[in-house]
Amino acid sequence: DGHTKTDSVLIVGAGISGIMAAKTLSQNGINDFVILEATERIGGRMREEAFAGGIVEIGANWVEGVHGSKVNPIWTLANKYNLTSFYTDFSNQSSNIYTKNGYVDPSTVTNETKMAEAEKEYVTNLAISKSKNGEQDISILTGQRLFGSVPQTPIEMCLEYQNYDFEFAEPPRVTSLENTHPNPTFRDFGDDEYFVADPRGYSHIVHQLAGDFLQTRNGKITDPRLLLNKVVRKIKYSKDGVKLLTEDGSTYFGKFAIVTASLGVLQSSLIKFQPVLPDWKVEALFQFDMAIYTKIFLRFPYTFWPIYPGAQFLIYCDERRGYYSTWQSLVSFQHLAKEFPGKNMIFVTVTDEESRRIEQLPDKEIKAEIMSVLRKMFGPNIPEIEEMLVPRWGSMKYFKGSYSNWPIGVSDSEFEAIQAPVETLYFAGEHTSQKYSGYVHGAYLTGIEAGKDLVACIKHKKCRKFSQEKHKDLKNSTCKEEIAKEREATRQAWTKKMDAVLASHKNGM
Numbered sequence: 062d063g064h065t066k067t068d069s070v071l072i073v074g075a076g077i078s079g080i081m082a083a084k085t086l087s088q089n090g091i092n093d094f095v096i097l098e099a100t101e102r103i104g105g106r107m108r109e110e111a112f113a114g115g116i117v118e119i120g121a122n123w124v125e126g127v128h129g130s131k132v133n134p135i136w137t138l139a140n141k142y143n144l145t146s147f148y149t150d151f152s153n154q155s156s157n158i159y160t161k162n163g164y165v166d167p168s169t170v171t172n173e174t175k176m177a178e179a180e181k182e183y184v185t186n187l188a189i190s191k192s193k194n195g196e197q198d199i200s201i202l203t204g205q206r207l208f209g210s211v212p213q214t215p216i217e218m219c220l221e222y223q224n225y226d227f228e229f230a231e232p233p234r235v236t237s238l239e240n241t242h243p244n245p246t247f248r249d250f251g252d253d254e255y256f257v258a259d260p261r262g263y264s265h266i267v268h269q270l271a272g273d274f275l276q277t278r279n280g281k282i283t284d285p286r287l288l289l290n291k292v293v294r295k296i297k298y299s300k301d302g303v304k305l306l307t308e309d310g311s312t313y314f315g316k317f318a319i320v321t322a323s324l325g326v327l328q329s330s331l332i333k334f335q336p337v338l339p340d341w342k343v344e345a346l347f348q349f350d351m352a353i354y355t356k357i358f359l360r361f362p363y364t365f366w367p368i369y370p371g372a373q374f375l376i377y378c379d380e381r382r383g384y385y386s387t388w389q390s391l392v393s394f395q396h397l398a399k400e401f402p403g404k405n406m407i408f409v410t411v412t413d414e415e416s417r418r419i420e421q422l423p424d425k426e427i428k429a430e431i432m433s434v435l436r437k438m439f440g441p442n443i444p445e446i447e448e449m450l451v452p453r454w455g456s457m458k459y460f461k462g463s464y465s466n467w468p469i470g471v472s473d474s475e476f477e478a479i480q481a482p483v484e485t486l487y488f489a490g491e492h493t494s495q496k497y498s499g500y501v502h503g504a505y506l507t508g509i510e511a512g513k514d515l516v517a518c519i520k521h522k523k524c525r526k527f528s529q530e531k532h533k534d535l536k537n538s539t540c541k542e543e544i545a546k547e548r549e550a551t552r553q554a555w556t557k558k559m560d561a562v563l564a565s566h567k568n569g570m
């Protein structure tokens with residue numbers, strides 16, 4: 062057991078970023094690699110689970126950013142593989158609001174809805190002008206205060222929750238304004254979102270991508286370079302190479318490694334680096350946030366919630382912000398009903414502290430809380446839950462959260478440190494995408510990028526270096542013009558690189 066060839070690349074993780082890193086190497090003639098994956102499957106956080114006789118997506122669910130000026134590469138793949146997906150209509154949310162006293166007539170909340178929209182527009186414009194002028198970042202909450210109105214009532218708070226937490230999985234107090242507004246995903250790829258509900262799972266995309274370059278038999282990957290159930294516990298690295306140790310006692314040698322484990326994993330002690338990663342790297346990793354986003358799936362004996370095309374979202378507004386607030390019906394759409402026939406399914410999303418709290422509870426207690434909320438929404442005469450699935454992403458040790466969120470206090474140059482290589486170690490994964498962190502397409506693009514970096518390094522001796530000095534200077538700099546200039550330069554460099562990746566991707570399809 063082991064691997065000793067001189068130009069071999071060890072890839073940690075078989076999520077979409079790890080698979081794309083390997084695929085990029087393979088497409089460029091570097092076939093001497095091994096992929097080590099901790100779980101029993103590829104796909105990582107694109108993960109379907111059995112529920113109600115079918116499957117549900119406990120991880121990524123939407124292709125986010127569709128019908129814009131650039132084409133989202135995941136949208137291209139979803140179409141190529143005929144993945145069943147449905148347009149998500151966010152426009153009717155205010156018609157489906159509930160409080161502890163039941164249904165709220167939409168005509169009574171027009172002020173709140175208008176205010177929430179105006180506020181979002183204001184903070185977006187504020188972010189644009191601040192970024193242009195090289196001004197220091199602020200939180201979304203600070204932006205709201207500058208707007209002059211911070212949500213207070215249950216209805217105001219849950220409209221706010223829909224605008225921010227439902228996307229970033231952390232509250233406005235935590236989230237960076239400048240790095241999330243406008244959200245590069247929607248600005249570049251378009252505002253539309255498509256909800257994947259395909260019996261093969263969203264991860265079908267990853268299987269297809271892997272099958273393009275890994276050996277398969279009867280649709281199953283049999284390639285000896287993909288090793289499942291291999292938990293990497295130690296990474297020893299130097300400029301001469303990398304040695305990996307796995308939980309089962311195996312050792313792997315390579316010239317380089319690409320680490321795609323999630324930010325949550327890198328913040329935990331699962332993988333021990335030897336020598337320890339440099340301070341600039343560790344601090345950047347620890348400054349960034351791993352958020353938790355939890356979808357709780359429920360099946361009832363019959364449907365008692367409203368079913369019409371505009372009722373995909375039902376919003377519950379409690380005094381406690383984010384308390385079981387976002388409900389999505391899986392029978393509201395005719396087509397969704399086709400995908401989940403007779404299932405009477407609905408799911409509720411919680412995030413951040415609520416996720417953390419709920420993850421600690423036994424299912425029985427979660428059920429009781431949910432039933433109590435549903436009785437407030439729909440009255441006392443509703444049936445009991447027949448089946449429930451509660452993913453616990455925060456506690457899963459190979460993920461430790463759902464996706465990264467850009468918090469206040471992390472600059473562009475600091476972000477570069479998250480992604481930067483250390484000697485022979487390269488990093489990829491959702492959290493290393495400067496523009497699209499948190500998303501499937503972000504993870505996908507960083508995999509390609511890390512692969513390309515290594516191709517340039519191995520084949521053309523052009524190896525990426527990270528300037529620690531420059532990083533330090535910029536981190537400590539207080540000069541507005543300098544920051545603005547550097548920020549613009551970094552953004553332009555990234556955009557150029559990403560556009561090149563997108564263009565080559567398009568040609569390769």
Ligand SMILES: Cc1cc2nc3c(=O)[nH]c(=O)nc-3n(C[C@H](O)[C@H](O)[C@H](O)COP(=O)(O)OP(=O)(O)OC[C@H]3O[C@@H](n4cnc5c(N)ncnc54)[C@H](O)[C@@H]3O)c2cc1C
Nearest residue numbers: 074076077078099105106121122123293463490491501504
């Ligand atoms: C609940 C939830 C909802 C989401 N919703 C959306 C959405 O709607 N749209 C969207 O675009 N994105 C969404 N995302 C984000 C998206 O799923 C991720 O950005 C993307 O899948 C991450 O891919 P990755 O390759 O970077 O990481 P991962 O998929 O996490 O892959 C990393 C792999 O590394 C493995 N690993 C970890 N530690 C080790 C180790 N020590 N040794 C070996 N292997 C290891 C893991 O098992 C994993 O398979 C969601 C995520 C979650 C969890």
